[in-house]
Amino acid sequence: MTINTLAKGGCHREQMACFRKMEKVIVAMQDPDMGMKMRNQRLLITVIPHAMTGHDIIAWLTHKYRISEEESLHLGNMLVKYGYIYPLKEPRCLVLRPDESPYRFQTPYFWTSTRWPASELDYAIYLAKKNIRKQGELMEYEKERYSLLHKRINHTWDFVVMQAREQLRASKQRRKADRIVLECQEQAYWLINRPPVRSITLYCIQLYCNSDYYKREIEACRKALGRNRVKSSICLEGFLKYSEQYLNHDPIMQGCLPSNPWISDDTAHWTMNAEIVPVPTRLRVERWSFSFMELLNDAMGRREFMTYLEKEFSAENLYFWQACEDIRHGESSKIVEKVEDIYKNFLAPGAARWVNIDSKTMDKTLEGIKRPHRFVMDDAQMHIYFLMKKDSYPRYLKSDLYKNMLAKAIVPQETKKSVFPFMRRQRHSSPSPAQTATQAAEEEGLAKGAGANSAAGSHF
Amino acid sequence: RKYMRSPPTPEMATQEVPLNETLAHLKTESETLKSKLEEERAKLHDVELHQVAEKVEGLGQFVMKTRRTLKGHGNKVLCMDWCKDKRRIVSSSQDGKVIVWDAFTTNKEHAVTMPCTWVMACAYAPSGCAVACGGLDNKCSVYPLSLDKNENLAAKKKSVAMHTNYLSACSFTNSDMQILTSSGDGTCALWDVESGQLLQSFHGHAADVLCLDLAPSETGNTFVSGGCDKKANVWDMRSGQCIQSFETHESDINSVRYYPSGDAFASGSDDATCRLYDLRADREVAIYSKDSIIFGVSSVDFSLSGRLLFGGYNDYTINVWDVLKGTRVSILFGHENRVSTLRVSPDGTAFCTGSWDHTLRIWA
Numbered sequence: 001m002t003i004n005t006l007a008k009g010g011c012h013r014e015q016m017a018c019f020r021k022m023e024k025v026i027v028a029m030q031d032p033d034m035g036m037k038m039r040n041q042r043l044l045i046t047v048i049p050h051a052m053t054g055h056d057i058i059a060w061l062t063h064k065y066r067i068s069e070e071e072s073l074h075l076g077n078m079l080v081k082y083g084y085i086y087p088l089k090e091p092r093c094l095v096l097r098p099d100e101s102p103y104r105f106q107t108p109y110f111w112t113s114t115r116w117p118a119s120e121l122d123y124a125i126y127l128a129k130k131n132i133r134k135q136g137e138l139m140e141y142e143k144e145r146y147s148l149l150h151k152r153i154n155h156t157w158d159f160v161v162m163q164a165r166e167q168l169r170a171s172k173q174r175r176k177a178d179r180i181v182l183e184c185q186e187q188a189y190w191l192i193n194r195p196p197v198r199s200i201t202l203y204c205i206q207l208y209c210n211s212d213y214y215k216r217e218i219e220a221c222r223k224a225l226g227r228n229r230v231k232s233s234i235c236l237e238g239f240l241k242y243s244e245q246y247l248n249h250d251p252i253m254q255g256c257l258p259s260n261p262w263i264s265d266d267t268a269h270w271t272m273n274a275e276i277v278p279v280p281t282r283l284r285v286e287r288w289s290f291s292f293m294e295l296l297n298d299a300m301g302r303r304e305f306m307t308y309l310e311k312e313f314s315a316e317n318l319y320f321w322q323a324c325e326d327i328r329h330g331e332s333s334k335i336v337e338k339v340e341d342i343y344k345n346f347l348a349p350g351a352a353r354w355v356n357i358d359s360k361t362m363d364k365t366l367e368g369i370k371r372p373h374r375f376v377m378d379d380a381q382m383h384i385y386f387l388m389k390k391d392s393y394p395r396y397l398k399s400d401l402y403k404n405m406l407a408k409a410i411v412p413q414e415t416k417k418s419v420f421p422f423m424r425r426q427r428h429s430s431p432s433p434a435q436t437a438t439q440a441a442e443e444e445g446l447a448k449g450a451g452a453n454s455a456a457g458s459h460f
Numbered sequence: 461r462k463y464m465r466s467p468p469t470p471e472m473a474t475q476e477v478p479l480n481e482t483l484a485h486l487k488t489e490s491e492t493l494k495s496k497l498e499e500e501r502a503k504l505h506d507v508e509l510h511q512v513a514e515k516v517e518g519l520g521q522f523v524m525k526t527r528r529t530l531k532g533h534g535n536k537v538l539c540m541d542w543c544k545d546k547r548r549i550v551s552s553s554q555d556g557k558v559i560v561w562d563a564f565t566t567n568k569e570h571a572v573t574m575p576c577t578w579v580m581a582c583a584y585a586p587s588g589c590a591v592a593c594g595g596l597d598n599k600c601s602v603y604p605l606s607l608d609k610n611e612n613l614a615a616k617k618k619s620v621a622m623h624t625n626y627l628s629a630c631s632f633t634n635s636d637m638q639i640l641t642s643s644g645d646g647t648c649a650l651w652d653v654e655s656g657q658l659l660q661s662f663h664g665h666a667a668d669v670l671c672l673d674l675a676p677s678e679t680g681n682t683f684v685s686g687g688c689d690k691k692a693n694v695w696d697m698r699s700g701q702c703i704q705s706f707e708t709h710e711s712d713i714n715s716v717r718y719y720p721s722g723d724a725f726a727s728g729s730d731d732a733t734c735r736l737y738d739l740r741a742d743r744e745v746a747i748y749s750k751d752s753i754i755f756g757v758s759s760v761d762f763s764l765s766g767r768l769l770f771g772g773y774n775d776y777t778i779n780v781w782d783v784l785k786g787t788r789v790s791i792l793f794g795h796e797n798r799v800s801t802l803r804v805s806p807d808g809t810a811f812c813t814g815s816w817d818h819t820l821r822i823w824a
Binding site (some may be wrong): 017018021022024061067068070074075111210213214215216218219220221222224225226229231232233234235236237238239240242243244245246247249251256260262263267272273328329332333374375378382385389427428429430432433 | 676
């Protein structure tokens with residue numbers, strides 16, 4: 001669904017997909033064997049055949065789709081709202097009542113998808129019939145539309161009146177019960193398609209398929225045909241492994257310690273997991289071992305890794321990688337200057353933090369530096385990234401530095417529910433990151449401040 | 461090839477020009493190749509996800525409730541995004557208002573009135589110091605967030621992106637300096653925030669692009685987009701090329717979201733289904749649908765571990781799916797009109813929904 005479908009004229013393609021699905025449900029409901037049991041319903045003095053109660057509808061939906069009654073009521077309401085089932089007793093109230101209120105299926109002739117879009121001519125004939133049948137039967141909004149239509153399609157008005165008279169004459173020849181049924185169906189149809197207040201509108205969209213588009217498609221298909229694919233059995237195992245590995249880290253699945261702030265109103269979980277803390281939590285440190293990216297994405301993890309690399313005298317790799325990231329994601333205006341800095345600090349012969357890149361990549365990079373752009377460091381950066389990932393990272397995980405960090409990491413106690421369940425904690429505010437940035441100097445002094453507001457450190 | 465051409469008169473129809481024949485040829489060739497591609501993709505599909513997942517333990521009783529209701533928008537909420545601090549959010553609505561909230565306390569911290577209605581896209585900057593938004597103005601603008609009560613946020617507004625049709629989605633990349641946008645003009649684009657310069661544009665959709673999501677990959681160079689042409693395209697941000705394309709939905713794709721590992725992405729569509737596409741297998745690997753779910757999905761997101769997929773639907777509900785087993789775990793009621801946007805918080809402790817009922821809800 002796009003704004004074009006809501007702001008301009010056209011047809012709701014989204015609505016068509018829904019109609020087809022609703023029709024599937026309706027057809028199933030009318031299945032002679034597995035469908036609904038229908039009965040005759042009394043409407044004033046007339047007996048209407050093939051009707052059902054709201055209660056029956058909900059029971060059938062609950063059973064057929066194995067859903068809750070709440071969901072059946074919700075689904076049933078949609079079927080009524082879109083005109084596939086209409087109420088016999090209060091036709092203008094398009095609501096499914098979970099009681100003995102009678103309902104009927106709309107005839108497919110009048111389904112929104114069959115007769116869509118509803119034409120002005122048909123609507124005019126319908127209103128004319130109502131007007132002729134009983135003067136003053138038209139509602140206010142119908143009277144307005146009737147006179148509008150009279151003006152707009154005045155040239156065919158004779159046809160409209162003639163058709164209306166013909167249809168009325170034909171209906172007089174039907175049995176009363178049939179006549180009432182048809183009138184109900186027709187009324188229901190127009191209540192949906194010309195509601196008093198326009199709530200459903202039908203729009204369309206054009207696909208821009210010119211020759212350029214198809215040429216691109218063909219090219220893309222050719223490339224795709226040549227690509228290497230991995231067997232499903234291998235790929236799909238990956239999903240199982242990932243969700244298992246991260247299960248304990250997923251608060252919605254397993255909860256979080258000491259408690260979920262949104263449920264308990266206690267922000268301890270956020271405080272303990274702030275960007276920089278004196279002692280990190282165990283789950284957090286464990287996560288650094290899941291992948292190199294997890295380690296680097298965590299500010300504390302990255303800091304620890306840097307400490308490790310300095311011990312190994314290979315910290316320049318991480319500094320280099322960070323500097324390259326800074327170019328890739330930084331301002332366009334600073335690219336040239338940053339590339340120069342990188343060259344001076346990391347690539348030039350005798351540089352203070354010279355990085356060990358293979359000669360092919362080095363040559364290519366040095367050539368590229370002559371015309372610096374955002375991605376000029378990509379090859380070198382990737383080379384160093386994979387070097388750290390394959391070599392330093394696995395050794396870091398086996399190191400004492402990491403093992404000690406894991407050993408002294410905190411495992412928070414689960415917060416027990418308050419003794420008085422109705423007592424609600426006060427929800428404290430936290431410093432906005434926008435404020436933290438503009439008042440950086442002052443904030444440093446506040447770092448270990450006590451008091452009702454923010455706890456130690458930022459709430460990032 | 462000879463063709464007849466006569467001046468158009470009411471009585472005579474203009475003869476077809478050869479261009480239409482070429483177009484028909486191209487269309488046929490394109491469709492033939494697409495069938496071939498689907499055949500190739502099917503060859504390596506030796507098992508279904510739910511089969512592989514048979515050995516996984518089923519999920520127990522699922523209880524999630526509305527924990528916060530954010531009231532303050534005067535019209536339909538169209539979009540929202542989380543701040544990295546895990547508690548603040550930005551939301552935008554049909555009446556042109558963009559609001560920044562501390563969702564935890566439900567306090568409004570900033571409000572901006574855009575010069576246009578239908579603000580369909582909004583995003584929080586990674587630093588937490590700015591928000592980006594846009595919609596029917598065809599632009600994406602960045603507003604630095606100031607806590608000075610006297611300062612008018614609109615005064616410091618920076619116009620970054622310019623499209624030729626409405627802005628449907630926007631996202632900052634890894635920093636505050638670049639923004640990725642998608643538009644009703646059928647393209648996506650990457651912009652430099654500081655200068656407003658267009659860094660790269662992405663052509664390949666045949667109709668409005670409705671959504672995008674950045675890949676959480678090591679090399680961080682790709683993103684996926686979904687559009688009214690029923691296609692989900694994966695793009696290389698450097699070259700502007702479309703590197704993978706999937707076309708299995710039956711209607712508009714309203715939302716795309718990467719699986720946390722970056723190896724797959726989910727999509728939500730007007731055809732009332734969510735689907736999972738694996739990038740290495742290069743195919744759709746799961747469909748999340750139910751006969752009783754009739755209305756389109758407006759927005760999808762994964763829980764932190766990727767085990768759950770949340771979908772906001774046009775029938776006002778949220779359906780929760782077991783990604784591995786393909787079953788529907790739960791249905792959540794609460795909103796009084798269609799759910800238009802849904803995002804899980806950065807630390808996975810909750811998810812937020814925005815709705816046409818003018819409110820936002822936090823669920824946990």
